[in-house]
Amino acid sequence: MASINVGLVGYKxxxxxxxxxxxxxxxxxxxxxxxVMKAVCGRDAAAVKxxxxxxxxxxxxxxxxxxxxxxxxxxxxxxxxxxxxxAIAIAAAEAGKHVFCEKPLANSLADxxxxxxxxxxxxxxxxxxxxxxxxxxxxxxKQMIEAGxxxxxxxxxxxxxxxWLVDPLFPMNWRMRKEIAGSGAHGDLNAxxxxxxxxxxxxxxxxxxxxxxxxxxxxxxxxxxxxxxxAGEGMGxxxxxxxxxxxxxxxxxxxxSFEATRLAPGRKNYNRFEISGxxxxxxxxxxxxxxxxxxxxxDADGRQGFRKILATEGSHPYVAAWWPPGHILxxxxxFVHAIHDFCQAVSSGDDCRPDxxxxxxxxxxxxAVEKSVETKAWQSVETVE
Ligand code: SOE
Numbered sequence: 001m002a003s004i005n006v007g008l009v010g011y012k013x014x015x016x017x018x019x020x021x022x023x024x025x026x027x028x029x030x031x032x033x034x035x036v037m038k039a040v041c042g043r044d045a046a047a048v049k050x051x052x053x054x055x056x057x058x059x060x061x062x063x064x065x066x067x068x069x070x071x072x073x074x075x076x077x078x079x080x081x082x083x084x085x086x087a088i089a090i091a092a093a094e095a096g097k098h099v100f101c102e103k104p105l106a107n108s109l110a111d112x113x114x115x116x117x118x119x120x121x122x123x124x125x126x127x128x129x130x131x132x133x134x135x136x137x138x139x140x141x142k143q144m145i146e147a148g149x150x151x152x153x154x155x156x157x158x159x160x161x162x163x164w165l166v167d168p169l170f171p172m173n174w175r176m177r178k179e180i181a182g183s184g185a186h187g188d189l190n191a192x193x194x195x196x197x198x199x200x201x202x203x204x205x206x207x208x209x210x211x212x213x214x215x216x217x218x219x220x221x222x223x224x225x226x227x228x229x230x231a232g233e234g235m236g237x238x239x240x241x242x243x244x245x246x247x248x249x250x251x252x253x254x255x256x257s258f259e260a261t262r263l264a265p266g267r268k269n270y271n272r273f274e275i276s277g278x279x280x281x282x283x284x285x286x287x288x289x290x291x292x293x294x295x296x297x298x299d300a301d302g303r304q305g306f307r308k309i310l311a312t313e314g315s316h317p318y319v320a321a322w323w324p325p326g327h328i329l330x331x332x333x334x335f336v337h338a339i340h341d342f343c344q345a346v347s348s349g350d351d352c353r354p355d356x357x358x359x360x361x362x363x364x365x366x367x368a369v370e371k372s373v374e375t376k377a378w379q380s381v382e383t384v385e
Pocket of ligand 1: 188
């Protein structure tokens with residue numbers, strides 16, 4: 001395979017992030033089969049054409065079925081809202097296309113399992129885009145945990161705080177509608193934390209949680225551009241959570257706490273974890289995404305304290321492809337890394353994590369938390385085989 005012809009569905013926030021990644025990855029990384037930006041798909045013909053011209057897509061489609069039917073497309077990238085993921089990914093797999101899908105994998109565990117079954121049956125490569133795994137400092141944390149540098153992991157505490165919904169006059173958009181988004185802060189933000197937890201610590205086995213919608217009505221949306229929208233006529237019902245918190249037990253014996261909210265004034269994209277082990281701790285926070293804080297109990301008495309590792313050395317994951325030491329990376333680089341890794345998997349035939357099983361297992365955790373909220377009791381998490 002000399003190159004990988006990509007068909008992207010969606011052209012808003014994620015469409016931009018993915019397009020930038022397809023443009024950039026082959027310029028910085030050595031890729032035996034670089035991606036070719038063949039076609040982008042969206043329902044509004046004029047808007048998708050403008051997007052294609054700006055971001056360098058060769059052609060456009062307005063129906064994802066047409067996109068999948070094209071013989072010149074090798075891989076489908078699903079960058080549209082959650083309610084569309086299952087139908088597109090399953091049809092793509094059935095047509096023999098490799099599938100790269102935004103998170104969370106699906107709005108229900110049943111859909112996630114069907115998607116997993118479809119890609120397995122078709123024998124295509126599959127990946128769900130939990131991009132934060134691919135920030136160099138997070139990949140470094142994984143290496144350090146695996147090397148035993150913080151010993152046995154005992155506690156994982158994570159928060160993902162945003163504030164874009166604090167204003168009750170902020171208008172409705174698809175992210176506040178359960179039938180489209182599946183859930184609110186839970187599926188949008190806890191999904192990321194769960195993936196980080198599974199990546200760094202291991203499987204989550206039991207959960208208990210609480211969720212709340214503080215602002216139940218908002219002005220209906222007018223014109224929308226990604227996360228921001230202008231108000232339209234009348235009021236709409238918010239049918240998803242604003243905040244979702246839960247406690248968890250891990251298979252390896254560790255304990256976890258998770259908190260996601262869109263109502264934390266002052267917090268913009270405050271995605272943070274702190275991991276306490278028997279020999280040390282690691283702390284990472286996305287807004288300073290190049291830094292990993294490390295505390296080692298082995299440091300000499302009187303010299304102990306958190307040290308800040310700037311994960312910008314050529315020896316750190318992904319960094320050698322970019323700039324000299326100290327020249328920091330940003331949000332968009334995590335997408336470039338994900339697209340690079342997935343395209344490498346497509347050309348080599350190797351698996352690429354997080355795959356659809358990881359995505360489905362994340363949905364199983366999200367699902368168990370929602371059940372625990374309904375039953376006001378601990379729930380065990382189903383294992384997706
Ligand atoms: C909006 O809440 C959002 O863009 C999420 O959908 C992303 O997954 C997250 O990375 C940043 O915030």
